[in-house]
Amino acid sequence: MSDELKRGLEGVLVAESDLSYVDGEVGKLVYRGHDIEDLARGASYEEVLYLLWYGSLPTREELDAFAAELAAEREVDDDVLETVRTLADAGERPMAALRTAVSMLSAYEPEPDADPEDLDATLRKGRRITAKIPTVLAAFERARQGEDPIAPDPDLSHAANFLYMLTGSEPDAVSAETFDMALTLHADHGLNASTFTAIVIGSTMADIYSGVTGGIGALSGSLHGGANQDVMEVLYEIDASDKDPVEWVKDAREDGRRIPGFGHRVYAVKDPRAKILEEKLRDLSESSGDTKWLDYTTAIEGYLTDQGLLEKGIAPNVDFYSGSVYDSLGIPVDMYTPIFAMSRVGGWIAHVVEYQEDNRLIRPRARYTGPEDATFVPIDER
Amino acid sequence: MSDELKRGLEGVLVAESDLSYVDGEVGKLVYRGHDIEDLARGASYEEVLYLLWYGSLPTREELDAFAAELAAEREVDDDVLETVRTLADAGERPMAALRTAVSMLSAYEPEPDADPEDLDATLRKGRRITAKIPTVLAAFERARQGEDPIAPDPDLSHAANFLYMLTGSEPDAVSAETFDMALTLHADHGLNASTFTAIVIGSTMADIYSGVTGGIGALSGSLHGGANQDVMEVLYEIDASDKDPVEWVKDAREDGRRIPGFGHRVYAVKDPRAKILEEKLRDLSESSGDTKWLDYTTAIEGYLTDQGLLEKGIAPNVDFYSGSVYDSLGIPVDMYTPIFAMSRVGGWIAHVVEYQEDNRLIRPRARYTGPEDATFVPIDER
Numbered sequence: 013m014s015d016e017l018k019r020g021l022e023g024v025l026v027a028e029s030d031l032s033y034v035d036g037e038v039g040k041l042v043y044r045g046h047d048i049e050d051l052a053r054g055a056s057y058e059e060v061l062y063l064l065w066y067g068s069l070p071t072r073e074e075l076d077a078f079a080a081e082l083a084a085e086r087e088v089d090d091d092v093l094e095t096v097r098t099l100a101d102a103g104e105r106p107m108a109a110l111r112t113a114v115s116m117l118s119a120y121e122p123e124p125d126a127d128p129e130d131l132d133a134t135l136r137k138g139r140r141i142t143a144k145i146p147t148v149l150a151a152f153e154r155a156r157q158g159e160d161p162i163a164p165d166p167d168l169s170h171a172a173n174f175l176y177m178l179t180g181s182e183p184d185a186v187s188a189e190t191f192d193m194a195l196t197l198h199a200d201h202g203l204n205a206s207t208f209t210a211i212v213i214g215s216t217m218a219d220i221y222s223g224v225t226g227g228i229g230a231l232s233g234s235l236h237g238g239a240n241q242d243v244m245e246v247l248y249e250i251d252a253s254d255k256d257p258v259e260w261v262k263d264a265r266e267d268g269r270r271i272p273g274f275g276h277r278v279y280a281v282k283d284p285r286a287k288i289l290e291e292k293l294r295d296l297s298e299s300s301g302d303t304k305w306l307d308y309t310t311a312i313e314g315y316l317t318d319q320g321l322l323e324k325g326i327a328p329n330v331d332f333y334s335g336s337v338y339d340s341l342g343i344p345v346d347m348y349t350p351i352f353a354m355s356r357v358g359g360w361i362a363h364v365v366e367y368q369e370d371n372r373l374i375r376p377r378a379r380y381t382g383p384e385d386a387t388f389v390p391i392d393e394r
Numbered sequence: 395m396s397d398e399l400k401r402g403l404e405g406v407l408v409a410e411s412d413l414s415y416v417d418g419e420v421g422k423l424v425y426r427g428h429d430i431e432d433l434a435r436g437a438s439y440e441e442v443l444y445l446l447w448y449g450s451l452p453t454r455e456e457l458d459a460f461a462a463e464l465a466a467e468r469e470v471d472d473d474v475l476e477t478v479r480t481l482a483d484a485g486e487r488p489m490a491a492l493r494t495a496v497s498m499l500s501a502y503e504p505e506p507d508a509d510p511e512d513l514d515a516t517l518r519k520g521r522r523i524t525a526k527i528p529t530v531l532a533a534f535e536r537a538r539q540g541e542d543p544i545a546p547d548p549d550l551s552h553a554a555n556f557l558y559m560l561t562g563s564e565p566d567a568v569s570a571e572t573f574d575m576a577l578t579l580h581a582d583h584g585l586n587a588s589t590f591t592a593i594v595i596g597s598t599m600a601d602i603y604s605g606v607t608g609g610i611g612a613l614s615g616s617l618h619g620g621a622n623q624d625v626m627e628v629l630y631e632i633d634a635s636d637k638d639p640v641e642w643v644k645d646a647r648e649d650g651r652r653i654p655g656f657g658h659r660v661y662a663v664k665d666p667r668a669k670i671l672e673e674k675l676r677d678l679s680e681s682s683g684d685t686k687w688l689d690y691t692t693a694i695e696g697y698l699t700d701q702g703l704l705e706k707g708i709a710p711n712v713d714f715y716s717g718s719v720y721d722s723l724g725i726p727v728d729m730y731t732p733i734f735a736m737s738r739v740g741g742w743i744a745h746v747v748e749y750q751e752d753n754r755l756i757r758p759r760a761r762y763t764g765p766e767d768a769t770f771v772p773i774d775e776r
Binding site: 019023030031115116119124202214215217228232236237277381390 | 410412413414424452477484491494502506588600603605607612
């Protein structure tokens with residue numbers, strides 16, 4: 013037992029993991045040894061889920077079977093859709109609505125009594141949750157617009173089906189591919205706070221619905237999942253200001269404002285995920301002919317780089333580009349963090365199952381700094 | 395950065411806290427310096443909440459104002475009660491139903507847009523959650539019985555009102571006092587897994603509904619909140635067996651069964667909470683004239699003590715007595731863990747607010763044990 017306080021558990025090793033590795037010095041991210049760039053460009057999100065959950069990339073046959081199972085689980089019970097509508101009517105925020113809906117899904121789980129130590133059953137439950145999250149989110153967004161939910165199309169990929177359920181029309185190839193890449197890029201990232209939350213919950217042998225519900229809660233925090241939304245709001249603000257983006261950023265920094273989308277606890281160089289999303293933003297801009305967000309982000313990144321931020325280890329992170337990518341796909345800004353959850357749920361489930369294979373209840377200590385031996389005085393003598 | 399793996403974070407100090415201190419060697423538990431025995435015997439659960447949340451025991455005037463505020467927040471929106479009924483109809487387990495209901499409560503929070511750094515607002519939200527949990531749980535239990543919910547009675551204490559909403563009749567003095575004590579005894583206990591879950595979630599500046607929802611999820615795990623239920627199920631099993639309790643335990647241990655309610659990661663001696671609940675079980679048994687559970691638990695504890703378990707640091711813990719206390723109060727066995735949550739929510743909220751006063755995002759590391767530099771092979775070449 014050490015008496016050193018480990019604030020934020022920074023640098024503390026709590027587990028061994030085969031799942032992902034981040035080298036923040038060189039800007040490298042791997043899932044099970046595979047470079048994120050190879051996976052984003054060469055594999056679908058379904059392949060990445062398979063890799064994270066079952067240990068290796070699938071063959072074509074394995075992938076077809078797995079993708080079909082996943083697609084078959086997309087339908088959500090009417091009771092849950094009804095509650096989603098109620099939440100939308102009550103003006104609930106999307107992450108809170110997702111937290112409630114995922115928690116509620118457990119009431120319709122076909123294997124509620126599976127032994128918590130049966131990790132195959134946990135993966136099946138996790139697959140059901142992963143399949144249903146897009147359905148729930150699209151239904152919530154449509155309910156906010158006063159529209160009925162659109163039933164999932166089992167012939168579409170996980171990514172394309174979500175865009176279809178959201179908008180009612182099948183996405184074009186560039187959009188579907190870009191969104192699939194975004195899901196892959198966000199699927200896992202070591203023991204970030206939401207993944208660690210899911211692991212702590214899983215360490216009690218609570219079921220995976222509890223772990224995912226907790227992960228959604230953690231991701232909803234402004235210090236975790238909300239940064240891509242912040243970036244987009246800055247871009248909207250710049251757009252509304254009629255200022256040149258670089259001038260706007262210069263003025264904002266002089267006013268002491270932090271520009272979101274730069275800097276990361278782990279990366280000292282440009283986030284590898286940012287590089288890929290920048291390319292996709294370029295593709296989307298070319299495809300649509302609207303280069304506004306691309307122009308803005310490129311100009312801001314160039315200016316901040318000229319200001320020497322990179323030398324200080326403050327480089328563009330994944331959030332700097334994901335916001336404008338999502339905006340280009342027609343996704344409302346307060347759905348960005350829920351989309352992050354839609355992807356990261358794959359990592360949460362993989363980490364919980366991996367941790368439970370050699371489980372140990374997580375119970376740290378606090379250094380007690382309160383009073384010693386307080387004298388109790390009954391209330392009427394206080 | 396150390397390369398030592400901290401399994402279960404055992405012994406790792408993650409925070410400083412004035413809230414509670416456990417001395418497992420001598421069997422002492424204090425909340426802000428006050429011995430748990432003084433609090434259980436001399437203070438109500440409302441006083442204990444005030445102590446945990448605001449730093450000191452209230453004067454009569456402060457308590458009256460606080461208790462009135464708490465009582466005024468007991469009503470739950472009809473939409474939530476409707477969902478609770480739906481969950482009961484779907485056969486949802488009580489802890490999962492509570493998780494969903496608490497998450498859903500946030501949609502009806504009157505201060506949804508309060509700044510997450512406004513910790514007074516967080517305490518007000520926490521007070522609302524704490525006030526509403528008994529209402530939700532009683533409604534769920536009654537819905538399972540095919541009964542309508544009973545509206546809270548603001549003239550009753552937190553403890554008495556719950557028993558009233560559950561059964562439809564006001565509890566007698568011994569029952570109300572015993573249940574109030576049980577709530578006090580479970581209100582806080584250092585950085586147990588559910589409290590730590592709430593802190594990790596809070597460290598992202600997610601709102602307190604996320605922290606409490608996560609805490610409920612963690613508490614639902616069999617390694618955390620479920621042990622008093624296990625004890626009671628053993629007592630029922632003994633009762634159904636027609637064996638003498640000591641003979642039953644002897645046979646069970648010969649068959650390699652662990653007897654639940656003995657041993658604790660923190661306590662090496664008899665849990666101070668167990669001592670107090672044992673007394674209350676005695677009071678309840680005298681009051682009802684039914685001494686069965688008291689006889690069983692006393693006999694089992696005596697036998698296991700004679701077998702030298704105490705010398706091995708395996709002593710009765712709080713769960714060994716709380717089950718039979720709750721059974722004597724007419725509470726169904728699968729509601730014991732939800733009742734634990736009803737009490738511990740006070741500690742969760744206190745810890746989150748204390749942590750957020752000097753917040754640091756919690757993000758530990760995993761030692762990467764996966765493959766290095768895996769070669770990516772496109773799917774059709776695998």
